[in-house]
Amino acid sequence: MDKVSASNTSLLKKMLAALLAFGPGIFAIGYTIGTGSVTSMIVAGSTYGMQLLWVLLLSSFFSGILMYVYGNYALITGETGLYAFKKHLKYGKLIAILIIIGISFGQWNSLMGILGISSNIIFEIIHIYFPTVGDHQYETVLIIAILVIAIMYGLLMVGRYTFFEKILVVFVTIMAFSFLISLFMVYPLPIQVAKGLVPSIPSVEGGKMMVAAFVGTTMAAATFLSRPLFVQGKGWTIKNLKQQKKDAIIAACLVFFISATIMAVACGALFQSGQPVTKVLDMVEVLEPVAGKFALTLFFFGTLSAGLSSIFPCILIAPILVADYQSGKLDTTSRQFKLITFFACLFALIVPVFGANPIEMQIVSQVFNVFVLPLVIIGILILINNKKSRKLYKTSLLVNLSLLGALFFSCVISYNGVLGLIGYFT
Structure with a gap:
């Protein structure tokens, strides 16, 4: 009996060590799979089934390439992305400033939706077990939002990379397991998954905007530009090139796997019944009869963990x-760090204070994220490919072709995003 107990303890320690050994890729997952991604996947899965799985696959692949390239550039040259833009590119200062404004706008808009959705999810979890709180939804959600953002700001004030990393590992692990267990209870048909790998855009109102939102959340420019600084924070050097590559690949694979799982759960539970999601409460009304309170609570904990894991990077x-x-x-x-993060926390409270629909805000904010992508690529x-970089390290033809593919893909999606937004606001 003691041997079995010791063996289980040893296995648990090994699993914990493996999770904590995860590198800067954990921040990529935090940026990518927040409630923005979860919302997009749920809305897409409930509305279009698995039709947009191909968009997710391409976005995850190109995201992995960009993480790898930005990380490699930082380790080889010792320079981060925007600093190198400013230093080496013609009109680099202007490009860098436009990127800062574009990404900050997109991420802070996402932050509003994230906090709104996370607060609503906590409320819904409480409401499942204590129905009487339903009479005071607005006040309860607002108090929850203030408490959540205050706790997050307090954690940020610790100010250590390793601490941020460990917090994200906990959130991402809970999220991944919650959605995976939910998938075993509610799943799509295999034929729907297969059809989802065939490129097509839903020919309905909002279809183009949803595709752009998918790419905006999965190929988030913030993920790539922040990677050099997180690589530095990890203490990696040019000796860690292989480790950096492995970290980028694992992060991209996990982004695809977790996101596809969320879409599949929404497809299995909601698409079949023809009930698309337009607000957080929809998940309660439809998923509970199909999967029961336990599965519903698990799914909500996964979504909540996704939200909390994204609040951190979005404020940062x-x-x-x-x-x-x-x-x-x-x-x-x-x-400077404390003031900017404090302002971001205040900005995040806009949706909870005004009681806006957080899901709608989240979808629109994700679309805005695609517009800086072409510049970043x-x-x-x-x-x-400049002289200095070629002297230090020769980039392979495959990587260059992949980046050109990512650029073409981002331009097509940005065009779709423009059409989607025009349709949304007219």
Whole structure:
């Protein structure tokens, strides 16, 4: 009996060590799979089934390539993305400033939706077991939102990369297992999964915007630009090139696997019954009769973990980009860092305070994220192929072709995003 107990303890320790050994890719998952991604996957899965699985697959692949390239560039040259843009590119300062404004706008808009959805989810979990709180939904959701953002800001003030990483590992692990267990209870038909790998865009109102939202959340420019600073925070050097590559591949695979799982659960539970999701409460009304309270609670905990894992990186993004532009070094104890993150926390409370529909806000904000993508890809393409970089490291033809593919893909999606937004606001 003691031997079995010792064996289980040893296995648990090994699993924990493996999780904590995960590198900067954990931040990529935090940025990518938040409630923005979860919302997009749920809405897509409930409305279009698995039709957009091909978009997710391509986005995850190109995301992995960009993480790998930005990480490699930082380790080889010692320079971060925006700092290198400013230093080496013609009109680099203007490009860097436009990227900072574009990404910060997109991420802070996402942050509003994330906090709104996370607060609503906590409320729904409480409401499942204590129905009487339903009479005070607005007040309860607002109090929850204030408490959540205050706790997150307090954790940020610890100011250590390793601490941020461990917090994200916990959230992402809970999220992944929650959605995986939910998938065993509610799943789509295999033929739907197969059809989802055939490229097609839903020819209905909102279809183009949903495709753009998919790419905006999965190929988030913030993920790539922040990677050099997180690689630095991890303490990696040019000796860790193989480790950096492995980390990028694992992160991209997990992004696809977790996102596809969420879409599949929504497809299995909601698409079959013809009930698309338009608000958080829809998940309660439809999923509970199909899967029961346990599965519903599990799914909500997964979505909540996704939200909490994204609040961290979303608050961090503006000071990260500013520090990247200024010096290529992030000081999490500086006054500048504390002020920018505090303002971001106040900004996040807009949706809970006004009681807006967080799912609608989240979809629209994800679309805005695609517009800086082409700039971010063009910038790194030029950097890795300039004379200085070629002397230090020769980028393979395959990587260059993959980046060109990512650029073409991002331009097509940005065009779709423009059409989608025009249709949304007219």
